[in-house]
Amino acid sequence: MKNNKKTAVVRRSKQREVLFKVLKETKSHPTADWIYQEVRKTLPNISLGTVYRNLRLLAERGEIIELHYGDAQRRFDGTPENHYHFNCRNCGKVYDVEEPLKKDMEKDLSKKLGFIVNHHRVEFYGICKDCQYGRPIKEGKNEERYMSGLRRQGNA
Numbered sequence: 086m087k088n089n090k091k092t093a094v095v096r097r098s099k100q101r102e103v104l105f106k107v108l109k110e111t112k113s114h115p116t117a118d119w120i121y122q123e124v125r126k127t128l129p130n131i132s133l134g135t136v137y138r139n140l141r142l143l144a145e146r147g148e149i150i151e152l153h154y155g156d157a158q159r160r161f162d163g164t165p166e167n168h169y170h171f172n173c174r175n176c177g178k179v180y181d182v183e184e185p186l187k188k189d190m191e192k193d194l195s196k197k198l199g200f201i202v203n204h205h206r207v208e209f210y211g212i213c214k215d216c217q218y219g220r221p222i223k224e225g226k227n228e229e230r231y232m233s234g235l236r237r238q239g240n241a
């Protein structure tokens with residue numbers, strides 16, 4: 086009995102270790118489903134429930150960050166230090182933004198409100214470069230029309 090228990094504990098931490106490694110090695114801020122598919126390459130018998138449970142545990146411990154973009158859009162980030170994100174409205178990709186943290190804002194707000202502000206999160210929204218120059222989106226189409234209009238004028 087004792088041995089069985091020990092094996093279970095070892096297996097659990099092994100699962101968490103693989104999961105953590107998968108998250109650390111990607112910059113894509115993946116969903117639990119994506120992480121599940123990746124972890125299964127190493128641990129084929131792992132269940133989605135176990136993946137969820139371990140992700141929640143890691144997030145509670147502050148080793149990873151859980152990002153919420155509405156109910157259907159829960160993503161995970163292997164970089165626990167505060168940093169800013171850009172969220173593409175077209176493809177849904179989440180990018181890290183290399184911007185210095187506005188720590189002064191926390192101090193200013195603490196003073197202004199009399200609250201203790203010890204953390205803040207910033208999310209930028211818009212259209213990423215890939216989508217601007219790759220996939221057809223509204224703005225892109227307009228620009229294309231504008232460009233071909235110019236070309237036609239040039240030919241005439």
Ligand SMILES: [Zn+2]
Pocket residue numbers: 173174175176177178212213214215216
């Ligand atoms: Zn995009």
Ligand SMILES: [Zn+2]
Pocket residue numbers: 114162164168169170180181
């Ligand atoms: Zn991030």
